[in-house]
Amino acid sequence: MKSGHHYLPNVYPNMSEKRYRKVYNALKSGIQLGTYTVDAYLPSENELCDTYGITRTTVRRALDELLKEGFIQKEHGKGSKVVERRKSLGLLSVKGFSEAVGESVKTLFLQRPIEKNWDNEITIEVEPELKKGSCYYFERLRFVDEKPVMHEKNWLPSTGLEDFTNTFFVEDSFFKTLSSRYLIEVVGSTSEIRAEFASKNDAELLNIEQGFPILHISIVFFTSKPKLKIYSELYCNTREFPVGNSFHL
Amino acid sequence: MKSGHHYLPNVYPNMSEKRYRKVYNALKSGIQLGTYTVDAYLPSENELCDTYGITRTTVRRALDELLKEGFIQKEHGKGSKVVERRKSLGLLSVKGFSEAVGESVKTLFLQRPIEKNWDNEITIEVEPELKKGSCYYFERLRFVDEKPVMHEKNWLPSTGLEDFTNTFFVEDSFFKTLSSRYLIEVVGSTSEIRAEFASKNDAELLNIEQGFPILHISIVFFTSKPKLKIYSELYCNTREFPVGNSFHL
DNA sequence: TAGTGGTCTAGACCACGGT
DNA sequence: CCGTGGTCTAGACCACTAG
Numbered sequence: 275m276k277s278g279h280h281y282l283p284n285v286y287p288n289m290s291e292k293r294y295r296k297v298y299n300a301l302k303s304g305i306q307l308g309t310y311t312v313d314a315y316l317p318s319e320n321e322l323c324d325t326y327g328i329t330r331t332t333v334r335r336a337l338d339e340l341l342k343e344g345f346i347q348k349e350h351g352k353g354s355k356v357v358e359r360r361k362s363l364g365l366l367s368v369k370g371f372s373e374a375v376g377e378s379v380k381t382l383f384l385q386r387p388i389e390k391n392w393d394n395e396i397t398i399e400v401e402p403e404l405k406k407g408s409c410y411y412f413e414r415l416r417f418v419d420e421k422p423v424m425h426e427k428n429w430l431p432s433t434g435l436e437d438f439t440n441t442f443f444v445e446d447s448f449f450k451t452l453s454s455r456y457l458i459e460v461v462g463s464t465s466e467i468r469a470e471f472a473s474k475n476d477a478e479l480l481n482i483e484q485g486f487p488i489l490h491i492s493i494v495f496f497t498s499k500p501k502l503k504i505y506s507e508l509y510c511n512t513r514e515f516p517v518g519n520s521f522h523l
Numbered sequence: 524m525k526s527g528h529h530y531l532p533n534v535y536p537n538m539s540e541k542r543y544r545k546v547y548n549a550l551k552s553g554i555q556l557g558t559y560t561v562d563a564y565l566p567s568e569n570e571l572c573d574t575y576g577i578t579r580t581t582v583r584r585a586l587d588e589l590l591k592e593g594f595i596q597k598e599h600g601k602g603s604k605v606v607e608r609r610k611s612l613g614l615l616s617v618k619g620f621s622e623a624v625g626e627s628v629k630t631l632f633l634q635r636p637i638e639k640n641w642d643n644e645i646t647i648e649v650e651p652e653l654k655k656g657s658c659y660y661f662e663r664l665r666f667v668d669e670k671p672v673m674h675e676k677n678w679l680p681s682t683g684l685e686d687f688t689n690t691f692f693v694e695d696s697f698f699k700t701l702s703s704r705y706l707i708e709v710v711g712s713t714s715e716i717r718a719e720f721a722s723k724n725d726a727e728l729l730n731i732e733q734g735f736p737i738l739h740i741s742i743v744f745f746t747s748k749p750k751l752k753i754y755s756e757l758y759c760n761t762r763e764f765p766v767g768n769s770f771h772l
Numbered sequence: 773t774a775g776t777g778g779t780c781t782a783g784a785c786c787a788c789g790g791t
Numbered sequence: 792c793c794g795t796g797g798t799c800t801a802g803a804c805c806a807c808t809a810g
């Protein structure tokens with residue numbers, strides 16, 4: 275047939291930002307930067323069509339993405355509502371950590387973020403390419419009800435995170451900081467879990483007898499920034515607070 | 524404008540199976556029943572359009588569903604390929620269990636499936652409504668390299684699973700059996716993880732000294748059958764084989 | 773070059789929520 | 792009733808894969 279009424283002029287022939295991606299990014303930023311707060315509704319699909327001069331199919335494609343990533347939830351006849359994201363993530367969390375947020379949860383830095391060389395303490399294999407550069411490292415001790423429950427060590431490549439060593443953490447959460455300050459989201463993880471005897475150091479930190487069983491979790495988190503992976507080694511005293519994990523399709 | 528060329532006659536006005544759902548179910552069954560085997564390609568989107576007399580949008584909607592649930596993966600320019608599903612599930616698995624499949628993995632039933640009353644040993648809360656009925660229970664000891672690594676107890680409501688106590692497990696996998704015999708899929712889980720001293724019984728079963736640290740995982744699995752939840756208590760010796768977990772958006 | 777999936781348009785009807 | 796999201800049609804062009 276003829277050359278399709280218009281579709282899109284060759285403004286977008288090759289390598290270009292897809293339209294749904296543009297809407298997606300705009301909305302995501304709006305959520306992360308607080309333009310759209312939790313429980314607020316995004317503009318309706320038709321409004322978004324007008325705003326961006328695109329069809330509903332494309333708008334819906336963008337919203338589907340946000341839905342899949344847990345930023346919004348849709349309500350038939352009402353609209354797309356912004357929700358707390360973490361619920362939909364299959365991330366490990368100490369029971370009563372982020373859920374029972376705020377109350378009686380504390381975090382102590384044993385080492386504030388610094389730039390250094392990669393460690394040998396990471397049990398999950400780090401891609402050799404990454405090891406060529408340096409990394410950021412920080413170490414924390416996390417409390418629930420004034421009791422230390424998790425000793426945490428984190429490594430990540432020191433690339434692209436503007437001024438990371440001087441960044442303060444939003445609500446003591448590294449992930450929330452990544453999201454709101456750098457617009458980077460965690461999109462996946464792989465972990466290995468072991469039961470071990472507490473080392474002398476961990477026993478002291480977690481205030482338990484040496485040789486008490488602790489949970490040792492090694493994780494690599496994948497993010498929306500292609501080369502940014504986060505490596506964590508967690509040591510948890512689960513006597514009172516088990517570690518939880520949920521996932522849903 | 525006039526009443527839309529045709530769209531769909533009022534054959535589907537209210538409450539009816541959506542068209543994409545029909546395609547989805549057909550393809551899913553095809554995968555589960557072996558019509559489409561792993562690594563095979565599904566019919567192309569255009570073929571499916573013809574087969575079902577629908578448009579590509581609708582076909583793609585069905586495929587998106589299968590994609591999200593991890594049944595297929597798409598290859599631009601080639602087609603939609605059937606893949607091993609578990610990879611995309613955030614399910615806990617003993618490293619080298621299903622992955623290093625077959626070789627040196629064994630399973631021993633300590634208790635074959637029986638019908639009985641609900642237990643008090645389940646640490647994750649069971650919905651009171653479920654407890655009114657009876658449940659199926661089975662208990663297994665699982666080996667890697669001839670070494671016992673996991674002691675597993677499982678409970679599930681005894682409703683709707685035709686002849687479950689006499690069912691043989693496909694490839695020693697309960698989930699594969701659910702999928703291929705009952706067309707039921709695991710769609711989510713919630714778990715709690717603890718490090719504990721091995722009990723006398725578990726120490727014997729797992730061939731370790733009593734008081735050695737083991738991983739205790741309590742899980743409830745959600746399935747595509749609304750009221751069917753599966754409760755598991757796992758006791759793992761992670762000295763050689765850590766437990767793994769992955770998830771991806 | 774043919775075929776497959778990826779993106780997008782323009783427009784329709786249906787079902788749900790609140791006024 | 793109107794507006795919002797849910798489903799679907801018909802057809803287009805683009806980008807990738809393979810013979």
